[in-house]
Amino acid sequence: MKVDVQLTINGQPAQFRVEPTERLVDTLRERAGLTGTKEGCGVGECGACSVLLDGKLVSSCLVLTVAAHGCRVDTVEGLARDGRLNDLQRAFIEEGAVQCGYCTPGMLMAAEYLLGRYARPTTEQIRQAISGNLCRCTGYRKIVSAIRKTARQRAARRTGR
Amino acid sequence: MSWLDSRRPRYDAADKVTGKLLYPSDRTMDGALWVEVVRAAHPHALIRNIDTSRAEAAAGVVRVLTAKDVPGLNAFGIQVQDQPVLCHDRVRYQGDAVALVGAESRRAAREAARLVEIDYQVLEPLTDPERAMAADAPALHPGGNILHQGHFSKGDIEEGFGKSAVIVEDVYQVPMIDHAFLETEAGLSYYDGEVLVVESCGQYVFRDQTQIARSLGLPLDKVRVTAPFVGGAFGGKDEITVQIHLALMTYHTKRPARMVATRAESIVSHTKRHAARMYYKTGASRSGKLLAVQARFVSDTGAYASLGGPVLNLMMEHAAGPYLVPHFQVDAYAVYTNNGFAGAFRGFGCTQACLAMESQMERLARALRIDPLRFRQMNVLHQGDLAALGYPMKLEVGAEATIRSARRSKLWRNRRALRQPPASYGPSRRRYIRRGVGAASQMQGLGLGIGIPDYAEVEIELAPGPRATIKAGTTEIGQGAYHAYILEAAERLGLEPGQIRVVGADTGRTPDSGTTTASRTTYAVGNAILLAAGRLEQELGRRAARRLGWPAGAGKLRDGGFTGSGGWVALDELLAGQRVSARATFHVPVQDVEMGDGLPHLLYSYGTHVALVEVNTLTGEIRVVRLEAHLDGGQVISRTGFEGQSEGGIAQGIGYALFEEVRLDRGRFVDTNFDKYVLPTSLDVPVDMRTVPVMVRDSTGPFGAKGISETCMVGPTPAILNAIEDAIGVRFTRLPVRAEDVLQALREKEKKDEG
């Protein structure tokens, strides 16, 4: 028995016929071809599969696609606009926050979620915000710096400086 | 301008932050089958019968393969081929593969895998290496259970202890741990005409090609393996993982095939860091001279050889750390058991030995009441000295420079004041918080060591633009090697990094640059790049003579052009629309004494780490507050990459010290995902990390560069243990040190202090 599901992925409407047990991570990777979203554990522990579901940060390995029916899904592929990287992506590159890069898409989504809620997060808030995202390569420091840098830049833009 | 030691961002990051880069797990093809592995149901058993009929009849199943379907050698292994591709008569660990199911969907493959019926005669698993060594233990392999042993002595160990004013003796135990690369083992295979292509995740595509061809009974040129970009490896993808299984399915079905391991499958099936028991006895004179080191290692190599032998050799080589020791004895054993299987892991045996030796050094220094770093400096090796195993340290030795750098740091100089909890904690909290500072020094052999072929061939092509392409056979596993190659080439070719690209790890398109292991790529491939650049210059000199009438002779690539006997000419003008390419091979230099496979090394990197930790004596919780790395990797090529390696190494060192352990119960894996196998998170690794490059330039390195990708991970763990002792006066000899261990140790200490 398959079910029709409608999603809005990175602003584009999309339709899929899926098994009721299909996970959102598989729909994104295997059906929508959006392989930027990664799977590292499949049990909600590593954050590699993080996406925004109606603006909320979720592990897409724990979400059934049918449960996301009618929702907005934002993935790493939606961060750049018209081929231009956004400020957070640029900061990740400049600060050396990317090594193997397998954790990076999930980290970016977790960071976007944080930056959407706090204009000026403290270092502690940043560390908290990405504590559900494992990175085996970087030791996190450069990731924290990249997020801090982006927060500062965005705050400066808002205040018009 | 110079590109050395630059903070230029790495070029591959852009495709990683957009999600564009295709990793092995992302690769697919129309009509690709999913391959599922049926693994052993028991860590040790005989196979009486395998019945695949129900699985074959299941919906969506295209093919089920067992041992009889392996056309060539049904065995693999980097050194000794003792591991079956598919087991037919016996399984030796829980990850052993018995059958493969190829089906139209992943789900169909998984469901059918459960229908493969294997009749086992269960055997008692061997789980204690010291028991497995006994003469009467049942043999897991025809040659018995000791995979490898080594014995060495220098001087007279008893005399050394006789002369010692202080002697420290203890047993250190380190657990098996997992690499936990974030991308599990994955790949895609297909036929391209007659050639079987495997796009996979290994750390050495040329060796994988050999291993695949050998098991499939195919000539080498009928197998092509690629693995340019991989989501982390750390040694855990050095041995074969999915490659032969994928190739086998495509070989039999002629269809593309895919595999992506689940995390549980990954943890159960791939190599691990060796668990080890290390018996140490160390003595020093009253004045602080290290006199004797005696070590005995028993390392649990699990079910198959992989690199268990060389790992043990490196444990022996690094048993006495970077120190001068007149009386030395080491006896070491790597023993087969049914506990998973162990192999390469960042640090490669040094990690284990250094933990023990640096704990011993700290305890000797304390007993002698000498500043622990001064004590290390008093005994450190210099160029020309004899290493513990008796061979001379021929090249530049940066050990002392790293110790000096650490001693100069604020963290070390202010360590007494830093032991006080910060005033912001308030009086009640200050009562149960203890802080301490500890250090550790180490050296790490670079390259594969003597006796193992260790070379890198690269090709550089210059094209109009001007542009350059470096073709190198190593894998970008996250470490940033391709970026380093570009900086090295830019420096040497006089081009901008943006004009240079890398084509990597493809047996069909790139030369064999050797393994992506052993801290070797920046050094070995970098040297090959320099050699190839020299050849390009000769060729360009000939062109300049032909085309421009310059007097014959070589020149230099510089500023986007070529400088020679006739002055400077832009490359584009000299190339005149054509391409020029050159290949060169660099052979990693070795010692002239050979003491065993990969033993010893000629080249080493060095490091000294300092840790500030905080122990909560109410909860037992340990927090690493600050960690500093003083690393000698020679000339730094990419500062960002250097720091990135170091910081990642610190995080892994924290994991080894405080969290990680793959627990086994009678040979069965207990922790098979990140819910129970705890990795350090952003809250466990301090933001307060500092990496200080101590650049003792190596006379054989490209621009004086070496590699630090392992050294950076080895030192943090003993530095943390030494800091814990400084904080609460308790010496831990067993990893990991968890909160409950701290509480128990504090209770015991209290009892002892009262009694």
Ligand code: FES
């Ligand atoms: S894959 Fe979803 S949290 Fe790890």
Ligand code: FES
């Ligand atoms: S960069 Fe490799 S896991 Fe984060």
